[in-house]
Amino acid sequence: MTLLSVSDLTVAYGRVTALDGISLSVRQGEIATVLGANGAGKSTLLRAIVGAEKPVRGALRFDGRDVTADPVHKRLAQGIVLVPEGRRILISLTIEENLLVGAHLRRDAEGIRRDIAAIYERFPNLATRRHMAASCLSGGEQQMLAIGRAMVARPRLMMLDEPSLGLSPLFVSRLFDLIRELNRDGLTILLVEQKTAKALAVAHSATVIELGRVVMAGDPQILQADPRLQEAYLGRSPQPAEDPRPIRQAIS
Template identity: 50%
Template sequence: MLKVDKIDVYYGNIQALKEVSLEVSEGEIVTLIGANGAGKSTLLKTLSGLLKPKNGEIQYMGGNIAGKPAQTIVKSGISHVPEGRRVFANMTVEENLELGAYLRKDKKEIRNDLDKVYEIFPRLLERRKQLSGTLSGGEQQMLAMGRAIMARPKLLLLDEPSMGLAPLMVKTIFTTIEEINRTGTTILLVEQNANMALSIANQAYVIETGRVVVSGTAKELQASEQIKQAYLGGI
């Protein structure tokens, strides 16, 4: 579904990604793990058109999307849930969700998808008329994910969905990620909680200082002593 081939990305003169290559097959959960500042979020921003690569190709469903505008990429079926949630605080939960379907014209199907989001996240149904800025961190994460689902993505990019959440809420979010994947959405997950990420992923990549240094199945990475010591707390 997605093939990233040797992309270089810069912030001014600083190179953030160095010849990064990876593949995501349809139906999979693929995770990127690595320390803060390693380039994980930069990669997702590049895939969603917020940053442009200087070199390399990004093949999605057979076409090169490198450097295409963000709205074109959303239309093609890629949705991005950014780090820090980024919900529209002065709009209600339902208005935020409807905004996720902004590019769609199929009103009846939009209503059906709204019901589906409320099924996945019952808490959002309870809060649907509430201003998003008054929600807890976990509820805002649910809302950000729900809003992305409303665009009916084929590929969902998730950036640090568990950041700043209580352990119980982290469990809920990861269970939901698996549920979204089961409904047919392919997921590329950036996550600092490497244990949780590897427990639900099919494939995994480790990024260090802008380079992919290790890749393999999630099970292989979980079993690797090097990865255990560096990212899994030595367990």
């Protein structure tokens, strides 16, 4: 079952087109990844899905419903939640206050308490410092807090924008273990990530975008074996006989 459908999505900033006719779908219960270089339009895509960017053309459907015109708070209420690049936690607030920010649309106090308790069980480092300012956390712990805050919103689709950015190798491994764990628990995830090999290793489907356009899409294992993707994003040189053109030119 398709949970999210993006059709011909175009976003422009003045005369600059950031997304140019992007189409993709995310199935219920899968991890879908979007890959691409800096400036390809990945973050713009996530912001458009959550409602923070208004498209000039195209449509978004979530669980069969057209949400193209819905504002951010309505999409959040339906379960579309974004963990933004750079985490953007409120470092002057306590860890628990940050988690409560994720519950600002909820009115079930007991359910919120249960969900926060579950987050503390999952992230014991947060539990031991729940009443301390979030500024005391390391970068990896801040990312766990950002994901915990998103979980309190009870997402049906969690979008992660460059979650490994700035993290140590140890925390990167823990992060991808967590992504797998959340998905096994039934959460649908849309992952934007520059660590291409790791993203492909956890994903069920993958889309590559360049200059705001989809240039490759499909099974992650098949894409990972493509010499053009290897050269552009995995740091591997293709065999001399392979097509030397850039991915977008070679596929269009």
